[in-house]
Amino acid sequence: MKLKLIAIAAFLTFAVNTAKSQSTEDSVKTAVNLLFEGMKKADPAKIAASFGDSAVLQTISRTKEGSTVIRNVSVKDFATSIGKLAAGAADEQISFGSIKIDGPLASVWTPYKFYFNGQFSHCGVNSFQMVRINGVWKIQYLIDTRRKTNCE
Numbered sequence: 001m002k003l004k005l006i007a008i009a010a011f012l013t014f015a016v017n018t019a020k021s022q023s024t025e026d027s028v029k030t031a032v033n034l035l036f037e038g039m040k041k042a043d044p045a046k047i048a049a050s051f052g053d054s055a056v057l058q059t060i061s062r063t064k065e066g067s068t069v070i071r072n073v074s075v076k077d078f079a080t081s082i083g084k085l086a087a088g089a090a091d092e093q094i095s096f097g098s099i100k101i102d103g104p105l106a107s108v109w110t111p112y113k114f115y116f117n118g119q120f121s122h123c124g125v126n127s128f129q130m131v132r133i134n135g136v137w138k139i140q141y142l143i144d145t146r147r148k149t150n151c152e
Contacts, residue, residue, distance in 0.1 A: 070143075095110065109128075
């Protein structure tokens with residue numbers, strides 16, 4: 001009987017911790033998805049709301065000569081440029097790779113394919129650093145890669 005109670009207690013502890021972890025992971029996914037919903041709806045306010053006040057956005061790309069370059073973009077400029085598009089024009093389709101969480105910090109890896117006006121444009125990976133501020137996950141740092149080949 002005592003062994004049975006220990007087994008039940010261990011199972012319940014595991015189940016509660018797993019549920020809590022899933023809940024936190026789901027809230028991180030929701031925060032990331034808010035950005036892409038804002039992009040698809042061409043809603044600059046929703047895009048801006050996805051980011052922390054001092055967020056950094058960067059893109060890694062290659063020049064025609066093959067050199068790697070990193071481009072910085074402000075959240076305001078990014079949100080404004082997407083807001084000028086028609087709803088549905090910017091459609092970034094992501095899948096969640098890995099999500100690592102430690103208290104108020106989360107790291108999220110999302111491979112993606114980007115479609116502009118229904119046509120494939122490019123693919124790559126987004127790397128997010130998220131921070132939970134006042135109970136809400138915000139994007140603090142986003143860097144992505146972009147390529148037109150090897151997208152499958």
